[in-house]
Amino acid sequence: MNTHRSLVRRASAVAAATTAALVVAACGSNGDSPAGHGGHGSKLPTASAPAAKGQHNTADVAFAKGMIPHHRQAVEMADLAPSRAKSADVKKLADEIKKAQDPEIKTLAGWLTSWGERVPADGAMDHSGHSGHGMAGMMTAEEMDKLKASSGKAFDTAFMDMMIKHHEGAVAMARTELADGAFPDARTMADAIITSQTAEITRMNNLLGRN
Structure with missing residues (x-):
C-alpha cells in the first residue's frame, strides 16, 4: 500500500x-x-x-523596360521574312530570332510585374517621334516602311543590314546591364544576349559577304 x-x-x-x-x-x-x-x-x-525583393536595382528595371520594345521590334521584323525573304538562310535566321526573343519578352515582363513596375505597352516604342531614337539600334518608321515594301533579294539585304544594327543595339544594352545591374537572372539573360546576338551578327555579315 x-x-x-x-x-x-x-x-x-x-x-x-x-x-x-x-x-x-x-x-x-x-x-x-x-x-x-x-x-x-x-x-x-x-x-x-x-x-529577395531588393536583388534588383534601377539598371535592371531600365534593362527590362528597354529590352521589351527592342525585342518586340525584332520579332516584328522577323515576322516579315516568311512572305518576303528569298534566301532560306534569312528565313531560318528570322525564325530563330523570333523563337529566342518571344519567350524573353514574357520573362522580362514577368520581372517588371514582380517588381511592381509597369510593363511597356505594345507599340509604346512604335518607331515614331523621339522615342524610337532613344533606343539603341531601333529602326525608324521610314526604315520599317522600307523593309515592309521590299521583297526577294532586296528584302534579304535590308533585313540583315537592319538586324545587324538592331543586334548591335541589344548587345550594347546587355553590356550596360552586366556593368550596372544586380538581378542575377537579368545578368544571365544579358550575357546570353551578348553571346547569341554577336554570333548572329557574324552570321549575317557572312551571308552578306562582308567577312
Missing part, C-alpha cells in the same frame, strides 16, 4: 514538473526573448523577404 502511494506521489511530481517546463518554454518563445530559438526561427522568413 505504501509502495502504491509512493508511486502515485512520484507520478504527480513528474506531471507538475512537466507542466512547469511547458509554461516556461511557452513564455520563452513568445518573441520577447531574442535568444529563444522559436522567436529567431519565426523571424527568418520576414527578414529574408525584403532581401
